[in-house]
Amino acid sequence: MPTETETASRKGFAEAARQWLEENVPERWRTHRSVMTEEEGYEIRREWDRQLHRGGYAGLSLPKEFGGQGLDVAEEVIFADLAGRAQAPDGLARIGRILTAPTLVAHGTQYQLGRFLPKILNGDEVWCQGFSEPDAGSDLAGVRCRAVKVDGGYAVTGRKIWTSFASVADRCLLLAQTDPAAARHKNLTMFLLDMKQPGVSISGIRQSSGLTHFAEVQFDNVFVADEDRVAGEGDGWKVAMTVLANERGGVEAASRYVEIRADMDSLQRAIGHLPEYQRQLEDYDSRVELIRWQVMKSIDYDKDSAEFLKAASVLKLWWSELWQQIAELGLETADATNVEHWRLQYLETRAASIYSGSSEIQRNIISERILGLPR
Amino acid sequence: MVKTAAGEIGIAVAEAIRDAMTKATAGATIATYIEGKPPVAWEVLGDAGWDLAGVIEDEDSTSLRDLVEIAGAWGETLIQLPLVTSLAVKRHSVAAAEAEGPVTLSVPVRTLPNGTGFVPFGQVPGISIIDSVADGSPVRAFEGGNPLDFAPSLLAASSPGTTSLSAEARRELAVIWAAEAAGRAAKVLQEAIEFTKQRQQFGKPVGSFQAVKHHLANAHIAAEVAQTAAIWASLDDASTRQAVAQSFAQSLKSVQLSIQTYGGLGFTWEMGLHFSLRHITTLRELAAGVLNDA
Numbered sequence: 001m002p003t004e005t006e007t008a009s010r011k012g013f014a015e016a017a018r019q020w021l022e023e024n025v026p027e028r029w030r031t032h033r034s035v036m037t038e039e040e041g042y043e044i045r046r047e048w049d050r051q052l053h054r055g056g057y058a059g060l061s062l063p064k065e066f067g068g069q070g071l072d073v074a075e076e077v078i079f080a081d082l083a084g085r086a087q088a089p090d091g092l093a094r095i096g097r098i099l100t101a102p103t104l105v106a107h108g109t110q111y112q113l114g115r116f117l118p119k120i121l122n123g124d125e126v127w128c129q130g131f132s133e134p135d136a137g138s139d140l141a142g143v144r145c146r147a148v149k150v151d152g153g154y155a156v157t158g159r160k161i162w163t164s165f166a167s168v169a170d171r172c173l174l175l176a177q178t179d180p181a182a183a184r185h186k187n188l189t190m191f192l193l194d195m196k197q198p199g200v201s202i203s204g205i206r207q208s209s210g211l212t213h214f215a216e217v218q219f220d221n222v223f224v225a226d227e228d229r230v231a232g233e234g235d236g237w238k239v240a241m242t243v244l245a246n247e248r249g250g251v252e253a254a255s256r257y258v259e260i261r262a263d264m265d266s267l268q269r270a271i272g273h274l275p276e277y278q279r280q281l282e283d284y285d286s287r288v289e290l291i292r293w294q295v296m297k298s299i300d301y302d303k304d305s306a307e308f309l310k311a312a313s314v315l316k317l318w319w320s321e322l323w324q325q326i327a328e329l330g331l332e333t334a335d336a337t338n339v340e341h342w343r344l345q346y347l348e349t350r351a352a353s354i355y356s357g358s359s360e361i362q363r364n365i366i367s368e369r370i371l372g373l374p375r
Numbered sequence: 376m377v378k379t380a381a382g383e384i385g386i387a388v389a390e391a392i393r394d395a396m397t398k399a400t401a402g403a404t405i406a407t408y409i410e411g412k413p414p415v416a417w418e419v420l421g422d423a424g425w426d427l428a429g430v431i432e433d434e435d436s437t438s439l440r441d442l443v444e445i446a447g448a449w450g451e452t453l454i455q456l457p458l459v460t461s462l463a464v465k466r467h468s469v470a471a472a473e474a475e476g477p478v479t480l481s482v483p484v485r486t487l488p489n490g491t492g493f494v495p496f497g498q499v500p501g502i503s504i505i506d507s508v509a510d511g512s513p514v515r516a517f518e519g520g521n522p523l524d525f526a527p528s529l530l531a532a533s534s535p536g537t538t539s540l541s542a543e544a545r546r547e548l549a550v551i552w553a554a555e556a557a558g559r560a561a562k563v564l565q566e567a568i569e570f571t572k573q574r575q576q577f578g579k580p581v582g583s584f585q586a587v588k589h590h591l592a593n594a595h596i597a598a599e600v601a602q603t604a605a606i607w608a609s610l611d612d613a614s615t616r617q618a619v620a621q622s623f624a625q626s627l628k629s630v631q632l633s634i635q636t637y638g639g640l641g642f643t644w645e646m647g648l649h650f651s652l653r654h655i656t657t658l659r660e661l662a663a664g665v666l667n668d669a
């Protein structure tokens with residue numbers, strides 16, 4: 001429970017953040033983001049990462065000694081909320097910030113924290129996540145990409161797919177198999193692999209929306225040093241679970257709230273005056289706000305408690321499927337001024353119920369691990 | 376940022392209610408007690424002082440967020456006693472708080488003719504009613520009225536005239552009823568989980584079939600968010616109306632999905648699942664009634 005001083009300091013934080021956002025959110029993004037080229041979008045998003053850092057808003061809940069702000073997840077949520085209302089861009093550093101950084105805080109060495117966190121937070125290094133493979137999507141334990149022990153490190157060979165940001169990434173949070181003979185869940189290891197090396201080939205995959213946000217990545221005998229292995233050999237599954245918990249957790253949901261709130265606001269501006277949509281808009285609007293409330297509720301619980309798991313388990317499903325519905329209504333009601341945006345969002349949000357674990361897998365997890373139903 | 380957790384009072388009273396009511400009902404199902412005598416006497420609640428748990432004395436008194444916690448715990452029981460209603464009325468009227476025994480009110484609802492009010496627990500012998508929560512308005516014995524029987528859990532009656540409520544009382548009643556409904560939804564889900572672990576078809580528990588699991592996962596999401604929406608309503612004055620509406624929508628969705636997993640059994644009277652549907656839809660009507668009566 002926050003004390004009075006905490007409440008007061010959060011109020012102060014929120015006021016300063018609101019002011020900062022007002023002065024810093026790029027006007028062009030606010031007004032033109034749906035019609036700009038992919039390159040321009042990337043450029044603005046990359047610059048936004050740097051702006052966040054300069055303003056002191058990068059890594060709000062990460063330790064100060066590594067360039068974070070040493071605040072609580074509560075501040076992350078407050079900031080995401082305000083950023084959503086201010087229509088701030090979503091940075092390119094999201095994988096580093098939301099996935100790599102907290103994973104290293106939980107499992108990384110002092111060297112890894114010192115080497116990687118500052119550059120994640122100042123926007124210098126972009127990360128990608130190399131988990132999925134052509135034959136190992138939902139069944140992550142079936143990863144085949146091999147990391148073979150060599151002098152001073154490992155040689156990685158194999159294929160990853162659906163790797164978002166691969167084409168711009170400096171580093172990859174890579175899940176690879178280190179011991180094919182070991183039991184399921186004991187044969188994987190997590191690495192921090194340098195993407196700018198010989199032997200890494202990246203071929204962009206065009207998405208249904210026409211954008212190329214993800215890629216297939218081939219590793220041919222790519223070196224990764226021992227010091228860039230996270231936790232022990234064979235601990236990859238455990239580390240991957242930390243990554244997935246963050247990918248489906250409160251900070252990710254709070255950051256998605258930013259985008260979804262912006263879409264909801266556009267929708268309201270466009271059709272809010274039409275009586276036939278009143279009820280539906282009100283319903284969607286309440287559900288968008290419930291992303292925020294659900295996040296706030298979950299962070300009031302102890303991270304290891306059953307209540308926390310129960311509350312947090314609904315986040316990913318809640319925001320992803322709601323976002324799809326909003327985009328569907330956007331497309332259905334689009335006019336000449338916004339059709340480009342809604343066509344793109346409609347196609348893009350098809351992926352929301354697939355990435356970070358598909359809705360089917362999420363429901364399996366809820367029913368078996370939260371509700372305790374038999375397998 | 377708002378703290379969403381309940382305070383100590385709310386948590387303590389909710390826990391006490393859960394403990395005492397679990398003992399009092401001794402595991403009996405709702406179906407066995409809801410149409411007969413309540414499994415607990417009103418005195419038990421009164422002696423514990425729970426009907427006065429909402430009375431405001433100083434800044435450490437029960438907040439609306441605390442009442443959400445308490446109403447949620449009460450909603451889990453579905454015992455046909457006027458705890459939540461009486462507690463809310465006693466919070467807003469000194470005369471009601473000073474009165475012995477339960478006190479109720481009369482709410483204008485869409486499904487009754489204009490000028491006629493819905494009196495929750497109006498069929499409870501010896502209950503008092505209040506005509507206005509404004510200072511100086513006394514309670515009086517509630518006599519008669521026509522029994523309303525769609526939701527036996529509410530033992531309701533109708534009455535000519537409705538209680539005059541402050542804006543704050545209206546808002547709080549709506550929020551508390553939403554919270555009660557969310558508590559009910561969570562409980563129905565818990566029972567559905569147990570049921571589907573036991574019930575066998577095709578040689579295995581139906582709860583092991585993925586289609587059934589996904590229904591229950593969706594019921595979990597809805598129940599969880601129904602409670603969050605009630606919390607939101609309690610902490611954000613400006614959004615009460617939409618948050619309450621969302622809370623009821625999600626509670627109902629959750630219960631409907633849970634009932635689906637019982638197959639034909641869920642459709643029977645004696646299994647008692649319909650009592651939850653009746654209770655929640657009626658609370659929704661009551662909440663809309665107080666919110667619209669501005």
Ligand SMILES: Cc1cc2nc3c(=O)[nH]c(=O)nc-3n(C[C@H](O)[C@H](O)[C@H](O)COP(=O)(O)OP(=O)(O)OC[C@H]3O[C@@H](n4cnc5c(N)ncnc54)[C@H](O)[C@@H]3O)c2cc1C
Pocket residue numbers: 128129130131132134136137138139161162163164165214351354355356357358359360361364
């Ligand atoms: C836009 C986008 C970005 C992505 N970015 C990344 C990234 O950066 N890094 C990365 O590693 N991965 C990324 N992914 C991959 C993503 O995590 C996988 O696509 C996802 O886990 C599903 O795996 P799959 O595509 O192989 O589908 P499959 O696992 O083949 O599943 C096919 C279908 O079967 C269902 N299914 C599978 N198993 C079960 C089961 N046990 N019960 C019920 N249904 C089941 C699935 O839900 C799905 O509907 C991205 C995906 C997308 C769409």
